[in-house]
Amino acid sequence: MAIFKILLASFFVVALLHLGSDCMTIRNVVDDSPASSPQPQEIDCDEACAARCQSSSRPNLCHRACGTCCDRCKCVPPGTSGNYDACPCYANMTTHHGRHKCP
Template identity: 75%
Template sequence: MPISNSSAACLISAFLFLSLTQTHEKVINSDGMGQYSFADMKIDCGKECTRRCQQSSRQNVCLRACGTCCARCNCVPPGTSGNADVCPCYSNMTTHGGRKKCP
C-alpha cells in the first residue's frame, strides 16, 4: 500500500520537528574528541575522574573532589589538568575558603 504525498510530508515534518527540539550538548570523552549526545545522559564519573586524577600526587583527594564536581556538573575536562573552558560549571566551583574545588 503506497503512502500518499501528504502522509509522507506529514511524517517528514514531524521527524524534523522532533529532531530540532532535542537538546544536545557537546561531551568531551577521554581521548579529547568531541561527540554529541543527549543532555540528560550521564557520563561515567568514576572512569573520567580516574583518568583526570591519574597523575595526581594525592589521588584519593583528587578523586573525591572530582567525583563531587562531576556529579554536579556532568562534565570532566579532557586531560589531567587545565582545559577548564570545556566545563565552565566544573571550573567555577569553589571551596568554602574560595579555592578551586575541582582538580
C-alpha cells in the same frame, strides 16, 4: 491581641502555600515542555575522574573532589589538569576559601 497574631500568622502560611503551589505548577509546565533542551549525556564519573587524577600526588583526595564535581556538572575536563574551558560548571565551583574545588 493573641487572636490577631494567630490570624496574621495563618494568613502568611496560607499565602506561602498558595505561592509555593503556583511555583510548582509553573515548574512542572516548564519541565514537561517538549521543546526543552536535550538531556546531557551520561558520563561515567569514576572512569573520567580516574583519568583526570592519574598523575595527582594525592589521588584519593583528587578522585573524591572530582567525583563530587562530576556528579553536579555531568562533565570532567579532558587531561590531568587545566582545560577548564571544556566544562565551565566544573571550573566555577569553589571551596569556602575561594579556591577551585575541582581538580
